[in-house]
Amino acid sequence: MSRIGKLPINIPNGVTVTVDKLNLVTVKGPIGELTQQVHPDITVNVEENEIRVTRPTDQKQHRAWHGLYRSLINNMVVGVSTGFTIKQEFVGVGYKAESNGQLLEMSLGYSHDIIFEIPKEVKVEAVTERRANPIVTLSSCDKQLLGHVAAKIRSFRTPEPYKGKGIKFVGEELRRKAGKSAKV
Numbered sequence: 001m002s003r004i005g006k007l008p009i010n011i012p013n014g015v016t017v018t019v020d021k022l023n024l025v026t027v028k029g030p031i032g033e034l035t036q037q038v039h040p041d042i043t044v045n046v047e048e049n050e051i052r053v054t055r056p057t058d059q060k061q062h063r064a065w066h067g068l069y070r071s072l073i074n075n076m077v078v079g080v081s082t083g084f085t086i087k088q089e090f091v092g093v094g095y096k097a098e099s100n101g102q103l104l105e106m107s108l109g110y111s112h113d114i115i116f117e118i119p120k121e122v123k124v125e126a127v128t129e130r131r132a133n134p135i136v137t138l139s140s141c142d143k144q145l146l147g148h149v150a151a152k153i154r155s156f157r158t159p160e161p162y163k164g165k166g167i168k169f170v171g172e173e174l175r176r177k178a179g180k181s182a183k184v
Helices: 060-081 144-155
Strands: 017-019 024-028 031-039 043-048 050-055 084-091 095-101 103-107 114-119 125-129 135-140 167-170
Touching: 017 043, 024 060, 031 060, 050 060, 060 144, 084 144, 095 125, 135 144, 144 167
Parallel strands: none
Antiparallel strands: 017 024, 024 031, 043 050, 084 135, 084 167, 095 103, 103 114, 125 135
16 A cells, blocks of 8 residues: 555544545635545545545556545645645845735846736735845645745746855755866
8 A cells, every 4th residue: 555645634623525426526624625636546535534545456557646646635635724835035136026916026136027927826925124035925725836836936036056046945955056266
């Protein structure tokens, strides 16, 4: 058995999980509602306060789907009950970030400002304190969408290894390189 796939998923209070005939799992909670289509070979059983995911055989593909769908459903349950947040730090002289509703306006050292529209499922907040790097906080109940948006924002200016300038995740350790050495 898959070590991850065989673990049951506990359903917290206030969260409802339904599975229809077409293996469409719907999770509703205080923060939002998420759906996931599960492959027909994998069965999802909802008992009193836990969810169990099972597979029909030990084929390689079934083993892979077993752990995958269990993780996806677990992320949905955690997302609608507590939610997910990602914090990004803008490191560099003159780097700025401002949020206006669902628009994130960034000044990243280019000749123009970058205006990025955030999906409505994701909440954005930009905080700039004196003598500190701007920090953008993204929060959502959908972990996959949140990671995609964070990766897109990071792609506008990825951290470089010499000075460490760029958009990095808060707490991320960057591998730094030594600069050029002078001729002797």
